[in-house]
Amino acid sequence: CEDCGKSLIGECKLHGPLIRAKDRVIPSRARLTLPHYLTLRVLELRAGNQQILGVFAKKVIQKRTQFGPYVGQLSTKLTCYDESRLVLQVLKDGGKYFLDTPNEDCGNWMMFVRLARNQEEQTLVAYQHCGEVYFTTVKPIEPHTELKVWYAADYAKFMEASAVFIKEESDVSPLPLVEKEPVEPWICSSCGGTFATFALLESHQCIHKDRV
Numbered sequence: 312c313e314d315c316g317k318s319l320i321g322e323c324k325l326h327g328p329l330i331r332a333k334d335r336v337i338p339s340r341a342r343l344t345l346p347h348y349l350t351l352r353v354l355e356l357r358a359g360n361q362q363i364l365g366v367f368a369k370k371v372i373q374k375r376t377q378f379g380p381y382v383g384q385l386s387t388k389l390t391c392y393d394e395s396r397l398v399l400q401v402l403k404d405g406g407k408y409f410l411d412t413p414n415e416d417c418g419n420w421m422m423f424v425r426l427a428r429n430q431e432e433q434t435l436v437a438y439q440h441c442g443e444v445y446f447t448t449v450k451p452i453e454p455h456t457e458l459k460v461w462y463a464a465d466y467a468k469f470m471e472a473s474a475v476f477i478k479e480e481s482d483v484s485p486l487p488l489v490e491k492e493p494v495e496p497w498i499c500s501s502c503g504g505t506f507a508t509f510a511l512l513e514s515h516q517c518i519h520k521d522r523v
Contacts, residue, residue: 344382433460
């Protein structure tokens with residue numbers, strides 16, 4: 312303690328603890344690579360404060376827009392598996408490797424794109440080109456729409472998956488219920504109203520558009 316000139320184990324009983332200054336939190340590599348017209352949104356909070364994220368468009372994205380390449384660690388074994396994301400592999404020097412992303416500093420923003428559960432919600436197609444994986448839009452993506460991906464036909468064969476097999480809602484196993492922490496409400500920029508979900512806010516904003 313500089314005030315009493317003593318070297319102590321723990322805080323000084325006379326002058327109290329030190330004021331701790333924390334370093335600023337630096338976004339991960341994956342989050343820093345996100346294009347300016349895309350945004351990440353928290354869709355769900357699970358046990359342990361685990362965030363389920365989705366990638367959403369902030370403006371109209373044209374059909375045949377290419378993203379990539381996907382960044383990940385080449386591995387013969389997948390160390391990080393998420394049932395909501397695509398499993399990706401590439402052919403390198405005659406060997407087949409997984410594109411592994413055990414944490415956000417090992418990949419780019421494409422690791423956050425969730426798989427499409429049906430053909431209607433699919434907006435991206437994943438394919439391999441020159442040993443890299445790219446995502447390309449299969450239709451125009453409107454603002455506030457989530458980007459979701461599935462394999463292209465040839466890449467599906469390489470991945471030993473079906474080019475048309477996409478989970479329907481009835482095939483998705485219900486997730487275990489966990490106690491969720493409160494999240495900030497969605498706020499309407501036109502009238503300041505608050506809504507519990509983005510879907511409710513989107514429906515409300517349609518009313519403003521109709522009035523205009």
